[in-house]
Amino acid sequence: MAAVPRNRICLYVALTVGLLVLDLWSKDVAFGTFGVRNGGPWLADNSVFRFRFFTSLNEGALWGMGQGFAWLFAALSIGAFGAILWFLFVKKYADSLWLTTALGFVSGGTLGNLYDRLGMHGIILPGSDTPVSAVRDFFHFQFGGTPDAPAFDWAIFNVADICLVTGAIMLMLHSFQQPAGAEAAADAPAEKSVPAVTRSAEATAGR
Numbered sequence: 001m002a003a004v005p006r007n008r009i010c011l012y013v014a015l016t017v018g019l020l021v022l023d024l025w026s027k028d029v030a031f032g033t034f035g036v037r038n039g040g041p042w043l044a045d046n047s048v049f050r051f052r053f054f055t056s057l058n059e060g061a062l063w064g065m066g067q068g069f070a071w072l073f074a075a076l077s078i079g080a081f082g083a084i085l086w087f088l089f090v091k092k093y094a095d096s097l098w099l100t101t102a103l104g105f106v107s108g109g110t111l112g113n114l115y116d117r118l119g120m121h122g123i124i125l126p127g128s129d130t131p132v133s134a135v136r137d138f139f140h141f142q143f144g145g146t147p148d149a150p151a152f153d154w155a156i157f158n159v160a161d162i163c164l165v166t167g168a169i170m171l172m173l174h175s176f177q178q179p180a181g182a183e184a185a186a187d188a189p190a191e192k193s194v195p196a197v198t199r200s201a202e203a204t205a206g207r
Contacts, residue, residue, distance in 0.1 A: 008094040012104045019108025023159040024115060030138035031055050036123060039140065042147065050142040056156045057123070057134035070133035074117040077110050084110075102170035109163030137161075 030053055034040060039054030060067040084103050088094040093103070115121070119131030137156040144151030 002092075004089055004092060004094040008097070008100045009089075011097075012088060012094065012100050012107070015101065015104030016107040016111065019105065019159070019163050020111045020115075023108065023112035023163070026159050027112075027116070027121070027136040027138065031121075031123070031136055034138075036125075039138075045147070048143065050147060050150070052140050053138050054140040054156060056137045056140075057125075057132060058137050058156070059132070059134040070117045070135075074114055074133070077114040077117065081107060081110050081114070096174075098170065098174055102167045102174065105163045105167030105170065109160040109167065112158070112160030112163070135160075 034053060034055045036055055036057065039052055042050045042052045044051040058067075059070045061073050084107055088100065088103055093099045113135045116135040117133050119133050121136060122131050123134075123136075124130065125132050135158065137158045139158060140156045141154040142150035142152070143154065
């Protein structure tokens, strides 16, 4: 069985580690600058949308779902990362540049939020003596209305979330692609018909 191309392994590791470092660095900068549950002024403020940095701790998943179940999402993250490695390097999905890139994004985002869910950021809330198991978020968008009464207040998110969504979109797009086998089968009749047409033309010319 052919081994996974080395350049695919290098790409996956570089993407995963690079995005993980970017995520953790950006969180450290945001929380080091603003503290916990605090933020700066609106950097963009108009009738259409607003944007600012505002730090928040999310003990759930994307969009704040499943609050208080950080341990469960941590376990799922570990399982997901293990599955990614298995599919890429055992099932040889890494042969695909697209899938390698997509799963590199997913892995970087998964590990970035897993780091936080394990409390490795070291943030201890008042009344507790252990780090909180929560993901650090800091990108805050609002749409329409006013800051106090927006038409839509987007869930606060981070770089890891961007990586996860990017990877998920890439995987979805890949699922819409026609399998290579189907393409080959579709092309086969046309390819086989070429000699027949050629022979017919030769026979006609020889008459």
